[in-house]
Amino acid sequence: MAELTLNAVGKTYSGGVKAVSGVDIQISDGEFIVLVGPSGCGKSTLLRMVAGLETVTDGEIHIGSRLVNQLDPAERDIAMVFQNYALYPHMTVRDNMAYGLKNRRTPKAEIETRVAEAARMLELGQYLDRKPRALSGGQRQRVAMGRAIVRQPAAFLFDEPLSNLDAKLRVSMRMEIRKLQQRLGTTSLYVTHDQLEAMTLADRLVVLNGGRVEQIGAPLEVYRKPASTFVAAFIGSPAMSLLDATVEGGRLMLEGHVLAEVDHKAGPVTLGLRAEDLRLVARGGVPMRVEYIEELGAHRVVHGMVGDQSLAVVDQGAEAPGDLIHIAADPARLHLFDAATGQRIDVRSRVGEFAR
Amino acid sequence: MQKIKPFDHLILILGTLFLCVPVLMALMSSTHTAVDIHSNGLFITPGSNGYATYEKVLTHRGGFTGDVTGLLMLKNSLIMGFGFAIGKIVLSMMAAYALVYFRFRFATVLFWMIFATLLLPLEVRIMPSYQVMSQLHLLNSYTGLIVPLLASATGTFFFRQFFKSVPDELLEAARIDGAGPWKFFIDVLVPLSKTMMAAIFIIMFIYGWNQYLWPLLMTTDESFYTLMRGIKSILQVWVGSQIPDYNEAFALAVLAMVPPVAVVVIFQRMFIKGLTESDK
Numbered sequence A: 001m002a003e004l005t006l007n008a009v010g011k012t013y014s015g016g017v018k019a020v021s022g023v024d025i026q027i028s029d030g031e032f033i034v035l036v037g038p039s040g041c042g043k044s045t046l047l048r049m050v051a052g053l054e055t056v057t058d059g060e061i062h063i064g065s066r067l068v069n070q071l072d073p074a075e076r077d078i079a080m081v082f083q084n085y086a087l088y089p090h091m092t093v094r095d096n097m098a099y100g101l102k103n104r105r106t107p108k109a110e111i112e113t114r115v116a117e118a119a120r121m122l123e124l125g126q127y128l129d130r131k132p133r134a135l136s137g138g139q140r141q142r143v144a145m146g147r148a149i150v151r152q153p154a155a156f157l158f159d160e161p162l163s164n165l166d167a168k169l170r171v172s173m174r175m176e177i178r179k180l181q182q183r184l185g186t187t188s189l190y191v192t193h194d195q196l197e198a199m200t201l202a203d204r205l206v207v208l209n210g211g212r213v214e215q216i217g218a219p220l221e222v223y224r225k226p227a228s229t230f231v232a233a234f235i236g237s238p239a240m241s242l243l244d245a246t247v248e249g250g251r252l253m254l255e256g257h258v259l260a261e262v263d264h265k266a267g268p269v270t271l272g273l274r275a276e277d278l279r280l281v282a283r284g285g286v287p288m289r290v291e292y293i294e295e296l297g298a299h300r301v302v303h304g305m306v307g308d309q310s311l312a313v314v315d316q317g318a319e320a321p322g323d324l325i326h327i328a329a330d331p332a333r334l335h336l337f338d339a340a341t342g343q344r345i346d347v348r349s350r351v352g353e354f355a356r
Numbered sequence B: 001m002q003k004i005k006p007f008d009h010l011i012l013i014l015g016t017l018f019l020c021v022p023v024l025m026a027l028m029s030s031t032h033t034a035v036d037i038h039s040n041g042l043f044i045t046p047g048s049n050g051y052a053t054y055e056k057v058l059t060h061r062g063g064f065t066g067d068v069t070g071l072l073m074l075k076n077s078l079i080m081g082f083g084f085a086i087g088k089i090v091l092s093m094m095a096a097y098a099l100v101y102f103r104f105r106f107a108t109v110l111f112w113m114i115f116a117t118l119l120l121p122l123e124v125r126i127m128p129s130y131q132v133m134s135q136l137h138l139l140n141s142y143t144g145l146i147v148p149l150l151a152s153a154t155g156t157f158f159f160r161q162f163f164k165s166v167p168d169e170l171l172e173a174a175r176i177d178g179a180g181p182w183k184f185f186i187d188v189l190v191p192l193s194k195t196m197m198a199a200i201f202i203i204m205f206i207y208g209w210n211q212y213l214w215p216l217l218m219t220t221d222e223s224f225y226t227l228m229r230g231i232k233s234i235l236q237v238w239v240g241s242q243i244p245d246y247n248e249a250f251a252l253a254v255l256a257m258v259p260p261v262a263v264v265v266i267f268q269r270m271f272i273k274g275l276t277e278s279d280k
């Protein structure tokens, strides 16, 4: 167990592709960090640099107190779980788990107790003598986890370990991973492009965009105070609606309607509205033309147009496509972003109701 | 159920007969006497001379030195077959491993150069090879018979393609598990290649078994005679009124067929098992 420090880490692939640049992360002992971002943002690259499978072209990576930039993967004291599990097909479950320990010349008795312990934790006892081919996807997943656990490493690295499972299994495996990690207290770095997985698993989220860190923070913090339009649109489901608005004389205007009073200089801004922060009002508010409705059982998501910009609202009502509804929101729940850079604008005081 | 189509079956039966009858004829004719065969042609019914013929073929000392028995030739042929198959597999696996997993300069160019040699048949380089062997004083030795032909472009090519299809994550998992290049090769790649090895073994065993021209050049000592040369030399005695020992030639041919068939049967089972067992 150890802390993990990434210091201005960057990666330029041969051929000049800059996949990761200037990443600074301090991970304390036992923390569960999730790297999240859209496809191609450099999550895997970053993880693989920590694992030692990819050379580090810039910056420094420390595991515990050791600088590991030049070390072999085997010497870094980490274990990795791959997306396709990467189990050795010709070895039994037992041998798969024991292989890393055998190579490290762990005494036989020790190997056996560790494998048995991992098998018990992961409920793999009855499969120990099977080959991976004779296991279901979820079981293979657990074997891959077991292979990591028996090593008792300083850190676990996960690269989208659940993306080959069906939706239901994914949810239950997610819980298992979280429980296991809390029980073992092993520092973990987890890569996913699924923001829901990221939200539920992480102690802290690292949102990556184009190889750079966009925001680091606890899931709720990132959710409540996204640092940029990118994070705002990426975290949360349904995605936050981003609309063009203007500030005129201290008032925030959307499509000609006054929303709130804000303490910001006049000019265009990007307004972020979460569907669940909006509500319907009988009159006043901002008129919205309903386009289509997503029925989710517990609630419904109403998609519509305000002027020519689209917006989503969570609602329990019974409106139908084509209706004109009026919506309002708590001004404290509005998000403002710089129209040019997309960076969050923290407005000191926002008084006045969205719609009166 | 599918309707039985008599015409299709007829074609299949004819095809089977076409392939099997000559083999059957060889087997049956080998149990008759040479005179019988000479006057009556080939047989498809068993004769009474079988035991005597096979015994003579296996143990009769022939050749100029009077030391060459069928058993000796069989042994030589087996050495050729196994030597080729095992040697070629070991060598081409190692070459393919280097080509696929080690980053060295010109690896691709090297591979294509090896691959290009596939275009050249053995006969093209048989003279220089002979000269090299003779200068190394390796004529009339098993080393000389086997080693010069061990480098195999076919084997290297097949193993290379196979290694390329092994997912990279397996290598990465092994690296994290602390397996060096040698351990990864022995513990992961070799067991995974079983199917491939069985397939290549079949091909290469038969290739070695059937060698004719190379042993003919390389060995003058009769103790290195292979079955292929034995069959030929029996039929060569057509001089004057002497009748060639057809029955013995047939018996040798039948004997020559047994080991390759056995190899195919044994390894095919492994091969099929490997195919159906292989993981996605």
Ligand SMILES: Nc1ncnc2c1ncn2[C@@H]1O[C@H](COP(=O)(O)OP(=O)(O)OP(=O)(O)O)[C@@H](O)[C@H]1O
Pocket (backbone or CB within 6 Å): A013, A014, A015, A017, A018, A019, A037, A038, A039, A040, A041, A042, A043, A044, A045, A046, A193
């Ligand atoms: N070996 C390589 N050589 C050159 N460029 C690469 C290489 N591997 C990845 N890249 C590039 O680096 C960028 C980041 O890739 P990476 O695999 O880290 O993305 P990712 O965030 O893991 O995406 P995904 O969610 O799809 O797995 C991509 O633009 C990719 O094209």
Ligand SMILES: [Mg+2]
Pocket (backbone or CB within 6 Å): A043, A044, A045
């Ligand atoms: Mg990835």
